Amino acid sequence: xxxxxxxxxxxxxxxxxxxxxxxxxxxxxxxxxxxxxxxxxxxxxxxxxxxxxxxxxxxxxxxxxxxxxxxxxxxxxxxxxxxxxxxxxxxxxxxxxxxxxxxxxxxxxxxxxxxxxxxxxxxxxxxxxxxxxxxxxxxxxxxxxxxxxxxxxxxxxxxxxxxxxxxxxxxxxxxxxxxxxxxxxxxxxxxxxxxxxxxxxxxxxxxxxxxxxx
Amino acid sequence: xxxxxxxxxxxxxxxxxxxxxxxxxxxxxxxxxxxxxxxxxxxxxxxxxxxxxxxxxxxxxxxxxxxxxxxxxxxxxxxxxxxxxxxxxxxxxxxxxxxxxxxxxxxxxxxxxxxxxxxxxxxxxxxxxxxxxxxxxxxxxxxxxxxxxxxxxxxxxxxxxxxxxxxxxxxxxxxxxxxxxxxxxxxxxxxxxxxxxxxxxxxxxxxxxxxxxx
DNA sequence: GTGCATATTGTCCAAACGGACAATGTACCT
DNA sequence: AGGTACATTGTCCGTTTGGACAATATGCAC
Numbered sequence: 149x150x151x152x153x154x155x156x157x158x159x160x161x162x163x164x165x166x167x168x169x170x171x172x173x174x175x176x177x178x179x180x181x182x183x184x185x186x187x188x189x190x191x192x193x194x195x196x197x198x199x200x201x202x203x204x205x206x207x208x209x210x211x212x213x214x215x216x217x218x219x220x221x222x223x224x225x226x227x228x229x230x231x232x233x234x235x236x237x238x239x240x241x242x243x244x245x246x247x248x249x250x251x252x253x254x255x256x257x258x259x260x261x262x263x264x265x266x267x268x269x270x271x272x273x274x275x276x277x278x279x280x281x282x283x284x285x286x287x288x289x290x291x292x293x294x295x296x297x298x299x300x301x302x303x304x305x306x307x308x309x310x311x312x313x314x315x316x317x318x319x320x321x322x323x324x325x326x327x328x329x330x331x332x333x334x335x336x337x338x339x340x341x342x343x344x345x346x347x348x349x350x351x352x353x354x355x356x357x358x359x360x361x362x
Numbered sequence: 363x364x365x366x367x368x369x370x371x372x373x374x375x376x377x378x379x380x381x382x383x384x385x386x387x388x389x390x391x392x393x394x395x396x397x398x399x400x401x402x403x404x405x406x407x408x409x410x411x412x413x414x415x416x417x418x419x420x421x422x423x424x425x426x427x428x429x430x431x432x433x434x435x436x437x438x439x440x441x442x443x444x445x446x447x448x449x450x451x452x453x454x455x456x457x458x459x460x461x462x463x464x465x466x467x468x469x470x471x472x473x474x475x476x477x478x479x480x481x482x483x484x485x486x487x488x489x490x491x492x493x494x495x496x497x498x499x500x501x502x503x504x505x506x507x508x509x510x511x512x513x514x515x516x517x518x519x520x521x522x523x524x525x526x527x528x529x530x531x532x533x534x535x536x537x538x539x540x541x542x543x544x545x546x547x548x549x550x551x552x553x554x555x556x557x558x559x560x561x562x563x564x565x566x567x568x569x570x571x572x573x574x575x576x
Numbered sequence: 577g578t579g580c581a582t583a584t585t586g587t588c589c590a591a592a593c594g595g596a597c598a599a600t601g602t603a604c605c606t
Numbered sequence: 607a608g609g610t611a612c613a614t615t616g617t618c619c620g621t622t623t624g625g626a627c628a629a630t631a632t633g634c635a636c
Contacts (some may be wrong), residue, residue, distance in 0.1 A: 218533070219533075222530070222532045222533045222535075222536040223532075223536060261479075261482075261484070265475075265479075265486065269536075269539050270475075270486050270487065271486070271487045272479065272484050272485070272486060272487075273484065273485045273486075273487060301611090301612065301613085303612080303613065311562050312562060312563070312565075312566040313563060313566065314558045314559065314560045314562055314563025314564075314566070316560075316591090316592070316593095317592075317593075318592085326613085326614070326615085327614080327615060327616090329614080329615050329616065329617090330613070330614050330615065332593080332594070332595095333613080333614075333615080334613085335593090335594080336594075336595080337612095339594085344528045345528060345594075345595090346528045346530075346593085346594085346622095347561075347562040347593080347594095348525050348526060348528055348561040348562045348564075348565045349526070349527060349528025350528075350562075351526075351562045351565045351566050351569070352526040352527065352528070352565050352569065355565070355566065355569030355570075356569075360566060360569060360570070515581090515582065515583085517582080517583070518582095530621090530622070530623095531622075531623075532622090540583085540584070540585090541584080541585060541586090543584080543585050543586065543587090544583070544584050544585060546623080546624070546625095547583080547584075547585080548583085548584095549623090549624080550624070550625080551582095553624085559624075559625090560592095560623085560624080561623080561624095
């Protein structure tokens with residue numbers, strides 16, 4: 149039984165989906181949310197396998213919700229609910245970790261197929277969408293927390309170099325003659341400047357920037 | 363009844379596929395070819411709905427055959443038969459107009475699913491492939507890596523590359539379709555081979571070895 | 577058949593990590 | 607004097623990680 153949750157701000161859409169899903173074998177509709185924020189609140193309680201996610205919603209949009217979900221609940225498959233003229237948003241959704249997309253005027257059969265594929269960990273793509281994601285995209289830049297000049301201080305660089313050697317915070321602290329707490333502070337600052345949230349990713353960025361000496 | 367045609371130069375592959383397809387409901391195996399040129403000759407007579415296409419073949423390779431088929435028989439769905447270390451070729455095949463791909467060691471279920479999806483005009487993609495075609499940069503995991511470059515297995519390399527992106531074990535597990543425990547196993551193996559004991563150090567070693575796309 | 581490599585998954589647990597709130601002191605510039 | 611950047615340290619807490627013991631299955635080589 150695939151546990152499905154709907155997140156869409158349009159009542160009509162929700163009702164339509166409910167009607168279809170309630171008569172489908174192997175699919176159980178466990179709940180609905182009307183925007184991204186509510187979705188995040190409910191997801192823990194409802195424990196869905198698949199979330200059907202609208203993109204344009206009040207309060208918190210779908211892309212943001214997907215990013216949160218991917219981080220906190222990576223096992224949940226997210227299927228984007230979209231329309232024909234939302235292609236760009238949809239691509240961004242897929243890049244954010246969604247496992248599929250569904251046109252809002254999909255046939256009943258397509259709907260079921262997409263949900264079942266998502267639950268299996270697969271993604272069902274229409275040829276035109278496939279062509280689109282394969283096309284050379286202009287896709288700008290990371291809209292995340294990347295500032296213009298993200299240069300590390302000397303101290304931060306020292307910490308990062310040590311971290312790249314696989315040293316624990318405790319070891320780094322001892323070596324630099326400071327406390328572990330301070331090491332953490334420097335790391336946190338590095339993460340922010342690099343737009344990451346783990347030392348492994350920070351080391352990779354440092355390597356890419358040539359900070360680790362080639 | 364979905365009319366399926368096989369194009370592959372390996373007898374074993376053809377026989378294996380035949381065995382599976384002949385016992386599948388709704389699928390009819392209408393013929394086989396051993397290379398791209400033969401495929402083009404036979405396709406008119408056999409009139410298949412779906413063609414399973416190998417990429418590396420004598421006389422005429424799969425990519426070329428796909429391009430011809432796209433032009434002359436746009437209604438025929440082409441599913442690429444591929445292996446794990448043919449990713450680059452596979453992407454090119456998709457760009458040439460193939461509607462799906464299949465690992466040669468796919469399970470029976472996956473095989474049937476992919477064929478049925480292709481016949482419906484859809485494409486079934488694994489999350490890791492989706493991530494790949496969505497990747498902002500052309501990933502350079504060359505097929506030479508497996509022999510020349512690394513003592514790591516293909517799988518271990520996949521895990522390591524994901525770890526270098528800052529992904530959690532949970533996320534990596536999701537992306538590769540395995541459990542978190544298995545991700546840990548691969549990481550442990552990587553650590554042992556690299557002589558380290560943390561993912562940050564492993565990423566640094568990987569960077570030094572040039573395993574991360576430069 | 578017997579190994580060997582590889583891939584997969586399991587549980588338990590201590591240590592490490594990263595975020596959320598912080599505050600304090602120093603040095604430099606305007 | 608006020609502002610800014612940097613370095614430093616504190617606690618609390620949930621999450622993540624890696625090690626320690628594993629076992630099973632598959633495919634390949636000999």
